[in-house]
Amino acid sequence: MKKLNSLLVFLICFSFASYASEPPSRNSEEQKRYQEILNSKTIKECEKNGGIVEKAGIMGLPQCVINNTDAGKPCKNSSECSKSCLLMGTNVPIGTAVTGECQHTNLSFGCYAPVENGIAGPALCVD
Secondary structure, X not given: OHHHHHHHHHHHHHHHHHHHHOOOOOOHHHHHHHHHHHOHHHHHHHHHOOOEEEEEOOOOEEEEEOEOOOOOOEEOOHHHOOXXXXXXXXXXXXXXXXXXXXXXXXXXXXXXXXXXXXXXXXXXXXX
């Protein structure tokens, strides 16, 4: 039974990994966006702004990822960051006094709680 469970987990992970590596085919709008991002002009523009194009999110679509200059800096408010002040993970109750960190990139994928006035907001996961 243990081997069957291991095989099942492997097959599920493999199917997700192979799905993410292929361009989307179910939705023509997704396909259009995929091709638009892969357009060399879009890649050059991303690189010009200090970013790199890499697959991101559950769909594995190419995104322009730009690292924030203050990534990981401790913060109590988003006003202290170039993007947002976040508490990574979701295991802190709403209203808890915390110190967050400045968002690492321009993308909002992951699980986190916003931090304002040193207080954790409601956690969410974005993918």
